[in-house]
Amino acid sequence: MPQAKDSGIQVSRSTKETAIDLILDFDKPAELSFSFGLPFFEHMLHAMAFHGGFGLKIKAKGDLEVDPHHLVEDLGLVLGQALSQYLDQIGAVDRYGSSIIPMDDALSEAVIDVCRRPYLVYQAQLPQTHAGTFDLSLLREFFLALANTARINLHLNCRYGVNSHHMVESLFKALGRAIKQAYLPRLDDKKGTASMSTKGAI
Numbered sequence: 723m724p725q726a727k728d729s730g731i732q733v734s735r736s737t738k739e740t741a742i743d744l745i746l747d748f749d750k751p752a753e754l755s756f757s758f759g760l761p762f763f764e765h766m767l768h769a770m771a772f773h774g775g776f777g778l779k780i781k782a783k784g785d786l787e788v789d790p791h792h793l794v795e796d797l798g799l800v801l802g803q804a805l806s807q808y809l810d811q812i813g814a815v816d817r818y819g820s821s822i823i824p825m826d827d828a829l830s831e832a833v834i835d836v837c838r839r840p841y842l843v844y845q846a847q848l849p850q851t852h853a854g855t856f857d858l859s860l861l862r863e864f865f866l867a868l869a870n871t872a873r874i875n876l877h878l879n880c881r882y883g884v885n886s887h888h889m890v891e892s893l894f895k896a897l898g899r900a901i902k903q904a905y906l907p908r909l910d911d912k913k914g915t916a917s918m919s920t921k922g923a924i
Contacts (some may be wrong), residue, residue: 726901728784729745729747730745730746730747730748730749730777731745731746731747731748731804732744732745732801733800733803733804733807735796735799735800735803737796739784739785739788739792739793739796740782740783740784740785740792740793740796741782741784741802742758742780742781742782742793742796742797742800743780743781743782743784744778744779744780744782744797744800744801744804744918745777745778745779745780745847745874746776746777746778746801746805746808747776747778747792747861748776748777748808748902748905749774750777750779751771751772751775751777751779752841753776753778753779754768754771754772754777754778754779754792755779755781755864756768756778756779756780756872757780757781757782758780758781758782758783758784758793758797758858758922759783759784759793760786760790760793760794760856761852761854762854762855762875762919763790763794763797763856763885765891766890766891766894767780767797769891769894769895769898770894770897770898770901771898772898772904773823773895773898773899773900774843774897774899774900774901775898776898776901778801778825780797782796782797784796785846790803790856790859790860792856792860794860794864795860795863795864795866795867796867797864797867798863798864798865798866798867798868798871799851799867799868799870799905800868800870800871800879801870801871801872802867802869802871802872802873802874803867803871803872805868805872805874805901805905806871806872806873808905809836809905809915812903812905812907812908813907813914813915814907814908814914814915814917814918815836815904815905815906815907815908815918816903816904816905816906816908817835817836817837817904817918817924818833818834818835818836818903818904819832819899819900819901819902819903819904819905820833820834820897820900820903821890821895821896821897821899821900821903822896823893823895823896823899824892825888825889825891825895826882826885826888827882827883827884827885827888828882828883828884828885828888828889828891828892829868829880829881829882829892830878830879830880830881830883830889830890830892830893830895830896831877831878831879831881831896832876832877832878832879832893832894832896832899832900833876833877833878833900834874834875834876834877834888834900834901834904835874835875835904836872836873836874836904836905836918836924837873837874837875837918837919837924838873838915838924839873839875840869840870840871840872840873840874840875840876841869841875841876841878842862842865842869842870842871842876842877843876843878843879844845844861844862844865844866844878844879845878845879845880845881845882846861846878846880846889846890846893847888848880848889848890849883849884849885849886850874850885850886850887851886852886853886853887853890855924858886858890861890865878872913878893878896878897880892880893
């Protein structure tokens with residue numbers, strides 16, 4: 723069950739490969755902290771939450787000596803779970819969100835449908851395979867896990883760029899703003915998620 727609103731949504735996950743504690747709080751955007759041993763990815767999540775206007779705290783550890791894959795994927799799972807719980811708590815949200823963000827040479831787009839039917843389209847022809855030591859191919863695993871557990875239709879497109887860092891950072895900033903827009907609560911809505919679709923259910 724979601725935690726009380728004044729404490730944000732708190733989700734924990736523990737396996738033999740990773741241990742993650744996450745707090746997502748749309749009411750406290752200034753509360754941002756990340757500690758899990760992947761500086762570039764921490765930087766991306768910070769940019770996403772800052773420009774999305776929501777609080778995000780993550781303390782985690784994983785078997786980085788094997789491969790960051792497990793931790794990156796599980797972070798997507800846990801963030802997706804938090805978004806799903808937030809929808810359950812709020813009852814109804816605006817559903818759709820989109821954003822296009824430039825960063826120097828790069829332009830990226832994120833579009834979300836909070837529809838309970840998970841799907842990912844991820845298009846990114848990144849010129850460099852790594853940002854520092856971080857393997858950028860892992861980002862698809864994060865986005866796929868996020869879409870699946872949040873149960874959203876997520877379209878992500880790095881339209882163009884010559885620097886992979888710029889392309890990915892503009893994408894995470896766009897994702898943050900799309901999340902903020904899609905998850906705006908309909909506070910006067912008494913029908914819950916039924917009002918988010920002409921079918922009467924999502």
